[in-house]
Amino acid sequence: MSALIEFKGFNKFFGEQQVLNGIDLSVKSGEVIVILGPSGCGKSTLLRCLNGLEAAHSGSLTFVGRELLDKATDWREVRQQIGMVFQSYHLFPHMSVLDNLLLGPLKVQKRDRCEARAQAQALLERVGLADKRDAFPRQLSGGQQQRIAIVRSLCMNPKVMLFDEVTAALDPEMVKEVLEVIQGLAREGMTLLIVTHEMAFARAVADRIVFMDAGRILEQNRPEIFFTNPQTARAQQFLEKFSYVAALPVTTQTKELELP
Ligand SMILES: Nc1ncnc2c1ncn2[C@@H]1O[C@H](COP(=O)(O)OP(=O)(O)O)[C@@H](O)[C@H]1O
Numbered sequence: 001m002s003a004l005i006e007f008k009g010f011n012k013f014f015g016e017q018q019v020l021n022g023i024d025l026s027v028k029s030g031e032v033i034v035i036l037g038p039s040g041c042g043k044s045t046l047l048r049c050l051n052g053l054e055a056a057h058s059g060s061l062t063f064v065g066r067e068l069l070d071k072a073t074d075w076r077e078v079r080q081q082i083g084m085v086f087q088s089y090h091l092f093p094h095m096s097v098l099d100n101l102l103l104g105p106l107k108v109q110k111r112d113r114c115e116a117r118a119q120a121q122a123l124l125e126r127v128g129l130a131d132k133r134d135a136f137p138r139q140l141s142g143g144q145q146q147r148i149a150i151v152r153s154l155c156m157n158p159k160v161m162l163f164d165e166v167t168a169a170l171d172p173e174m175v176k177e178v179l180e181v182i183q184g185l186a187r188e189g190m191t192l193l194i195v196t197h198e199m200a201f202a203r204a205v206a207d208r209i210v211f212m213d214a215g216r217i218l219e220q221n222r223p224e225i226f227f228t229n230p231q232t233a234r235a236q237q238f239l240e241k242f243s244y245v246a247a248l249p250v251t252t253q254t255k256e257l258e259l260p
């Protein structure tokens with residue numbers, strides 16, 4: 001099957017500094033990719049390039065067979081198909097949860113209100129927040145706001161979802177409720193690119209781990225191999241802090257998420 005997303009010899013510069021270097025990464029529809037690597041290695045930049053948030057690149061980046069680096073690319077349209085959720089949720093504070101969710105479908109996609117509302121409602125139920133429909137963001141916990149931010153992205157019916165450290169700013173007791181939502185998407189066959197520091201989650205959810213260092217991809221492997229038998233010294237060093245993950249029982253996406 002052809003790739004949904006494909007980086008080929010992809011480079012990205014900030015001024016003189018090259019932050020992505022010869023990236024080759026191919027993602028098939030339905031794959032769950034977790035990108036790991038030390039701080040500053042280029043993980044966020046890689047995701048942001050997929051969303052048209054970064055310029056000054058070279059090489060090739062295709063999405064559904066279409067070259068995104070072409071000047072003619074309509075990023076507004078592409079962004080509807082590539083949902084992205086960050087560490088901070090950026091919900092509109094003066095709008096109710098439902099109005100936040102309907103903004104994109106109604107204003108950007110010009111969809112029918114009844115249909116969009118029914119979808120939003122169904123997604124809220126799925127993440128356990130149906131009762132928060134009329135609440136305002138300030139009335140919700142961080143974990144609840146982050147789940148709403150994920151639903152807001154899903155309401156656009158994207159082909160792929162990008163998650164950049166979405167639990168990094170949350171209190172520990174709220175991390176699990178957000179990771180479970182992402183795991184649910186993985187189980188349903190959604191294509192996901194995930195940057196996370198939650199190693200047990202990474203191991204449980206990923207079809208493939210992509211390990212980066214200093215703007216390059218050093219390893220791509222199945223999680224059970226990456227976590228028990230990393231191929232590069234750099235990955236071994238990175239994983240030293242997370243040795244408990246290698247000892248975890250092999251889990252699959254159909255099992256309950258176990259976090260330490
Ligand atoms: N807007 C920017 N301007 C200049 N340099 C940047 C900018 N954003 C990121 N960088 C640099 O690019 C490199 C990769 O950053 P980033 O993609 O955020 O790494 P990661 O997400 O892996 O921590 C870092 O050296 C960072 O300092």
Ligand SMILES: [Mg+2]
Nearest residue numbers: 043044045164
């Ligand atoms: Mg980052």
